[in-house]
Amino acid sequence: MKSEEAKTPRREFLETCGKSLPMWFVFLATIRAGTLSATEEPEVYDPKQHDYAMGIDIHKCIGCGRCVNACKIENKVPEEPYYFRTWVERYVIPADGEAQVDSPNGGRDGFPELKTDPDMRRAFFAPKLCNHCANPPCVQVCPVGATFSTQDGVVLVDETYCVGCRYCIQACPYGARYLHPVKKVADKCTFCYHRIRNGLLPACVEVCPTQARVFGEAGRQSSPLRRFLRFNDVTVLKPSLNTNPKVYYAGADREVR
Amino acid sequence: MSVRKIPQQLVPLALIFAVALAALFIARKLLVPATFGDIGYYRAAAVGEIASQPIAYAGSRACLDCHDDVDQIKRQSKHRSVSCEVCHGDAAKHVEAPDQVKPIKPIGRGYCPLCHGYDPARPTGFPQINPDVHNPGRACMSCHNAHNPMLPHAPEECAACHRQIASQKTVSRHATLTCTTCHETPEGHRSTPNLIPAEKPKTKELCGRCHAQGADSPPEIPRVDLETHGGRYVCWDCHYPHFPEAAR
Numbered sequence: 001m002k003s004e005e006a007k008t009p010r011r012e013f014l015e016t017c018g019k020s021l022p023m024w025f026v027f028l029a030t031i032r033a034g035t036l037s038a039t040e041e042p043e044v045y046d047p048k049q050h051d052y053a054m055g056i057d058i059h060k061c062i063g064c065g066r067c068v069n070a071c072k073i074e075n076k077v078p079e080e081p082y083y084f085r086t087w088v089e090r091y092v093i094p095a096d097g098e099a100q101v102d103s104p105n106g107g108r109d110g111f112p113e114l115k116t117d118p119d120m121r122r123a124f125f126a127p128k129l130c131n132h133c134a135n136p137p138c139v140q141v142c143p144v145g146a147t148f149s150t151q152d153g154v155v156l157v158d159e160t161y162c163v164g165c166r167y168c169i170q171a172c173p174y175g176a177r178y179l180h181p182v183k184k185v186a187d188k189c190t191f192c193y194h195r196i197r198n199g200l201l202p203a204c205v206e207v208c209p210t211q212a213r214v215f216g217e218a219g220r221q222s223s224p225l226r227r228f229l230r231f232n233d234v235t236v237l238k239p240s241l242n243t244n245p246k247v248y249y250a251g252a253d254r255e256v257r
Numbered sequence: 258m259s260v261r262k263i264p265q266q267l268v269p270l271a272l273i274f275a276v277a278l279a280a281l282f283i284a285r286k287l288l289v290p291a292t293f294g295d296i297g298y299y300r301a302a303a304v305g306e307i308a309s310q311p312i313a314y315a316g317s318r319a320c321l322d323c324h325d326d327v328d329q330i331k332r333q334s335k336h337r338s339v340s341c342e343v344c345h346g347d348a349a350k351h352v353e354a355p356d357q358v359k360p361i362k363p364i365g366r367g368y369c370p371l372c373h374g375y376d377p378a379r380p381t382g383f384p385q386i387n388p389d390v391h392n393p394g395r396a397c398m399s400c401h402n403a404h405n406p407m408l409p410h411a412p413e414e415c416a417a418c419h420r421q422i423a424s425q426k427t428v429s430r431h432a433t434l435t436c437t438t439c440h441e442t443p444e445g446h447r448s449t450p451n452l453i454p455a456e457k458p459k460t461k462e463l464c465g466r467c468h469a470q471g472a473d474s475p476p477e478i479p480r481v482d483l484e485t486h487g488g489r490y491v492c493w494d495c496h497y498p499h500f501p502e503a504a505r
Contacts, residue, residue: 047304062379064372066343073347074313090378110371114378123378148299158303161290194310203314209339209372210383 045197047151052191053218054205055228056127058251060212063088063125065107067204067213072108074192074203081105083178085189086129086204091255095119099255126256127213129204130155130176130189131237131245138168138177147186153246154193159185173241191215218246313347320348323355327404334405335384344368344403369397377421382450385420411447418450422499429500439463439498464492479503 071077071086081104088107092100092114104111107125114123132155139147139155146162149155157168162185169177169186180187192202196215200206205215216225228234232250237257249256295301317340321328324341331337342348345360363369366388375385392400400409415436416423426432436442445453458464461483467474469483481487487495496503 059380062372062383063376066371070314070342070347090376092378110374111376111378114376120377123376124380125378145293145298145300148297148303150304151296156303156307158300158307160306161300161303190307193304193307195312195314195316197308198312200312200314200316206314206316206340207343209336209343211338 050152051217051219052132052153052196053216053225053246053248054129054132054191054202055214055216055225055232055234055248055250056252057212057214057228057232058124058126058249058253058256060210061088061125061127062210062212063090063107063111064209065110066207066209067127068106068108070203070207071189074195075190077187078181080181081108083181083187085176085187086127088125088127089256090114090123090125091253092123093121093253093255095121099253124251124253126249126252127204128174128176129247130172130191131174131243131247132189132191134244134246135242137171137173137241137243141167141171143167150193154191155188156190156193157186157188159183159187162186173238173243174245312349314342315347315349315352317341319352330402331404334407336404336406364396364398366395366397369401369403375420377424379421381421382418384418386417408448413447415442415447426499431499431501458493458498461487461492464498 065088068084068087071084072079075085077083077085084106086106087103089101089103090107090111092102094100094117096119102111114120132153134149134153136147136149136155139149142148143165144161144163146158147155147168148158159180164179164184164186166179166186169179172188177186177188179185192200192204195202201215202213205213211224214224214228216223216228218225218229220226228250229248232248234248234250235252236245236248237252238245290300290302292301293299296304320341327341331339331341342360344363348360350358351360370386370388373384373386375387379385397403401407412418414423419436423436426434439458441456443453443455446455465483466472467478468481470480472478472480492498
């Protein structure tokens with residue numbers, strides 16, 4: 001009895017739904033068109049169409065440390081002077097003997113004065129950061145899959161899933177990772193993933209005053225990175241380890257490792 | 258009836274196995290987070306979470322809407338490649354609420370030397386000063402405009418921009434030679450160095466003026482036979498002219 005009564009309204013309801021279907025399409029289309037024109041998003045972001053990389057020109061770096069400062073602020077890197085996502089090293093190559101490297105507070109507050117030493121052959125700065133290797137040893141050793149290469153070529157850490165075992169910190173040949181003292185998870189440069197996905201430059205590139213840092217996609221025509229790779233003799237750090245870094249250095253001495 | 262054919266001792270084993278398997282599945286379901294493995298061996302949702310972290314530096318384009326006047330000045334100046342937030346700090350909050358949040362203004366004498374203080378590791382030609390002796394006690398901004406740091410007049414000394422070379426030369430055997438002995442330098446080089454380059458010596462006769470056997474120069478200057486010494490190389494292929502070394 002009951003089910004018999006209920007049948008009619010249900011059918012009616014379905015019919016009304018069917019009839020109003022075209023209206024729904026129009027409604028959804030307007031919403032979509034509205035949001036599109038509001039944010040001017042050309043199309044859905046397809047990570048497979050991107051391959052981010054960075055170029056660093058040693059000859060242009062003035063060692064002002066603004067990149068270190070901006071990185072710390074943008075990414076809320078702990079203030080203590082031994083946690084860095086990027087840092088700047090100063091190399092002094094003497095006429096004989098080992099190269100001397102210093103990086104007080106990562107170069108964030110500048111560098112102490114260098115005495116003019118007649119035996120100094122030359123001196124330069126080398127900014128360092130995660131190399132976002134195409135063949136990353138840190139990802140290989142992660143036991144839980146908390147660090148990974150994205151489809152757009154960036155190596156990230158999933159901080160909600162990292163167990164803080166420090167394997168990746170040991171595995172990184174560039175010393176680019178540290179254990180976050182509060183979160184107790186591995187942390188490192190993300191190429192400012194939250195910025196690049198929103199059409200901004202990484203913070204360090206944004207503030208670099210001399211264009212010593214260049215960001216872009218190696219595969220993209222007419223981009224600063226393309227020009228950088230065309231006009232410079234580039235090297236990567238520790239090429240023998242076969243990590244295929246995606247941070248390219250121009251003018252880097254073999255002392256820079 | 259078929260159950261009866263299975264050896265009896267296997268039944269409890271199978272049961273235990275089934276329970277273990279079920280427990281494994283449940284544990285996996287509970288422990289492996291959602292979206293894990295959707296793309297690769299990681300939590301796919303993490304990518305979106307990281308991509309939506311808050312932004313602190315608004316980027317140089319963000320300032321143009323409201324501060325076009327400053328930008329028009331800066332973009333013609335030597336500071337054109339220095340973006341606003343290098344000096345004014347992270348300003349995304351200011352862009353959102355300009356009246357409530359004011360960016361910092363680095364007016365002390367400590368800030369500019371982060372870029373302009375002398376350091377031999379800086380590239381040659383980059384404008385550098387020694388803050389201890391460059392007009393001490395006065396704010397940089399009393400003479401320089403931060404958005405257009407034009408120089409009131411061109412520097413007199415080559416050392417203003419070539420400090421590294423100059424200070425090496427002062428401790429070398431060539432200390433007494435002025436730069437212009439060897440470099441013909443057009444007046445314009447001191448104001449627009451990249452457009453108007455200075456000359457570099459071209460032939461070894463330059464060195465011969467003082468170092469050739471018959472040169473008309475003070476006798477204490479060591480002599481070499483210009484024809485044979487050094488062979489087919491120019492002198493500066495072997496001797497660094499700003500710090501000539503021969504004894505070692």
